[in-house]
Amino acid sequence: NAGVTQTPKFQVLKTGQSMTLQCAQDMNHNSMYWYRQDPGMGLRLIYYSASEGTTDKGEVPNGYNVSRLNKREFSLRLESAAPSQTSVYFCASSEGFGFGDSTEAFFGQGTRLTVV
Amino acid sequence: DAKTTQPTSMDCAEGRAANLPCNHSTISGNEYVYWYRQIHSQGPQYIIHGLKNNETNEMASLIITEDRKSSTLILPHATLRDTAVYYCIVRALNRDDKIIFGKGTRLHILP
Numbered sequence: 001n002a003g004v005t006q007t008p009k010f011q012v013l014k015t016g017q018s019m020t021l022q023c024a025q026d027m028n029h030n031s032m033y034w035y036r037q038d039p040g041m042g043l044r045l046i047y048y049s050a051s052e053g054t055t056d057k058g059e060v061p062n063g064y065n066v067s068r069l070n071k072r073e074f075s076l077r078l079e080s081a082a083p084s085q086t087s088v089y090f091c092a093s094s095e096g097f098g099f100g101d102s103t104e105a106f107f108g109q110g111t112r113l114t115v116v
Numbered sequence: 117d118a119k120t121t122q123p124t125s126m127d128c129a130e131g132r133a134a135n136l137p138c139n140h141s142t143i144s145g146n147e148y149v150y151w152y153r154q155i156h157s158q159g160p161q162y163i164i165h166g167l168k169n170n171e172t173n174e175m176a177s178l179i180i181t182e183d184r185k186s187s188t189l190i191l192p193h194a195t196l197r198d199t200a201v202y203y204c205i206v207r208a209l210n211r212d213d214k215i216i217f218g219k220g221t222r223l224h225i226l227p
Contacts, residue, residue: 004159033215042203043160043217058214090159092215104150105215107159 002026006091006108013081013115021076021111023091031094032074033058033105034066036087043090049074081115088112119143120204125222134191136221138204141185147208149180151189153200154220160203163189199225 007022025032030051035043035058045058047066055066063085065077074093078085089111095103121139128134140149150165164171164178166187171178177190191198203220 035217042201042219045214045216048214056214059216088157092159094215104162104165105152105160107161109159110157 004091004093004106004108006089006111008111009109010112011114013078013113015082015115017081018077018079019081020078021089021091021113022073023075023108024073025091025093025106026072027093027106028071029093029095029106030071031105032068033092033094034064034074034076035090035092036060036085037090037110038087046076046089081113083115086113086115119147119206119216120218122202122204122218122221124219125224127224127226128191128194129226130196131193134194134198134223134225136189136191136202136204136223137186138189139186140204140206143184143206144208147206149178149184149187150205150207150215151176151178152203152205152217153198154203155197155200160217163202194223194225196225196227199223 004025033048034046037043044060046064047058049055049068052071067075091108092105094105148165148167151163152160154160164176166178166180180187201220201222203217
């Protein structure tokens, strides 16, 4: 049972470089999320996808783009990385709306990104 | 913005019950109360959730006040491994389905 898998686990980028963080879940969940967590802070929602084919902005979307490639995969792209984007990025998934009871979110182990 | 207010940090002696409070005075009728915790730098882990009744599972108990404006997470016999940041979240079941975290409570279990 893999759950939520994020790749890569660590990454160092130079300012201005681009990269895509990958996330995949094997639980057939409808909803997927991307968060960032800065040192000593709580998680902040970047983007989320309530279902395949839809994406919506969260609290801090600027500088990011997302793609819900299919039901399993939700990627986060940094087009031109900046030092302010140095953070730990977490992907999560949950059953989402439309089910009889509320359901919890499952999180990946994070991608530690440093932009120099 | 997060819809909950929690103390920044708390201490609890090992073996004692840890009681973590959360205020959610603007909670709506269709919003659930969820608790997660984050141990060190790992991804957050679900603990428990409830709507209006008290809930218990193998990890914890959740006590929600009758007016639903606050709740308490209870870890009945805290161990050193329960040292973590605990997040209280309110979440509705609708298409929006956002999960917004606040700053959480940093719980220190003291030996």
